[in-house]
Amino acid sequence: MADLILYASTRSPFVRKVMVAAHELGVAARIRQVPTLVAATAPNMDHLAVNPLGRIPTLVLADGTTLYESQAIIEYLNEYARGWLVPPNGAPRLQAMRWHALGTGLLDVLVAWNSERNRSFSHQVAMAGFEAKTKATLDLLERESARLRTTDFNIGHIAVGCALGYLDFRFQPLHWREARPGLAAFATEFDARPSAIATKPFDDRK
Numbered sequence: 001m002a003d004l005i006l007y008a009s010t011r012s013p014f015v016r017k018v019m020v021a022a023h024e025l026g027v028a029a030r031i032r033q034v035p036t037l038v039a040a041t042a043p044n045m046d047h048l049a050v051n052p053l054g055r056i057p058t059l060v061l062a063d064g065t066t067l068y069e070s071q072a073i074i075e076y077l078n079e080y081a082r083g084w085l086v087p088p089n090g091a092p093r094l095q096a097m098r099w100h101a102l103g104t105g106l107l108d109v110l111v112a113w114n115s116e117r118n119r120s121f122s123h124q125v126a127m128a129g130f131e132a133k134t135k136a137t138l139d140l141l142e143r144e145s146a147r148l149r150t151t152d153f154n155i156g157h158i159a160v161g162c163a164l165g166y167l168d169f170r171f172q173p174l175h176w177r178e179a180r181p182g183l184a185a186f187a188t189e190f191d192a193r194p195s196a197i198a199t200k201p202f203d204d205r206k
Contacts, residue, residue: 002032006073007050007058009036013107013166014070015057016199020158021074023195025081031059040115071100074155085155092154099148099156106137106163114170134167138176138183145182149189161190169201 004027008015022028036056038044043054051058051068059067059076067073078086087093113130116122141148141160148160164187167176177184190196 002030003062004031005060006031006033007036007047007056007060008033009038009056010202011169012056013111013162013169013201014104016165016201017070017104017158017162018057018059018073018077019199020162020193020195021077021085021155023198024085024153024158024193025077025083027077027081028198071104071155074158078155085153085158087154092152095151096154096156099144099154100159102137102141103156103159103161103163106134107159107166109133109137110163110166110170134174134176138180142180142183145180145186149182149186157190161187161196164190165196165201 006015006018008019019028019031019033022031036044036047036058038047038054038056047056047058048054050060050066053068055068057070057073059073061067061076067076075086077083087096109130113127113134116126116130148157151157164176164183167174168187177187
């Protein structure tokens with residue numbers, strides 16, 4: 001029986017992070033997803049009553065407490081499930097949170113880039129900046145791909161994997177894998193996980 005409510009979208013990579021974690025931890029069945037449409041320029045007024053920032057994912061606990069951001073939600077789910085996705089301390093936690101920051105930061109860049117290119121008049125300087133940041137982050141992750149692939153799966157892998165999945169979903173013409181064989185191998189391994197298969201993004205807009 002679901003005792004957690006997640007305001008979500010099948011297109012959101014941040015929601016996907018949460019649901020990948022939920023599947024990895026074995027608690028996905030405890031979450032009832034509420035399809036929610038949000039946009040930076042057109043706030044969903046109904047959703048503002050749940051999350052004043054107007055963002056997803058938003059998790060509502062059984063006692064009515066609301067959590068507003070994917071990292072906080074994943075950390076909560078990890079405790080809820082007495083899980084292993086968030087190392088408790090020391091070098092393993094530092095590395096996991098570093099990769100999480102890289103993956104989540106890359107997602108921030110990609111979402112902003114996707115929004116900018118869908119405008120009637122895209123700002124070309126901004127577009128070039130988004131592309132440069134994306135390539136630099138991917139190149140860094142390629143250099144760390146061997147360690148990424150041999151470290152126990154954690155919150156950092158989820159963020160990086162979901163960022164690469166968003167690239168495949170929204171930026172196929174970039175062909176990011178071509179010069180990054182190690183990172184491409186990581187993406188293939190991530191995509192094969194049952195949690196990734198169960199949360200593969202799709203556009204559910206009619």
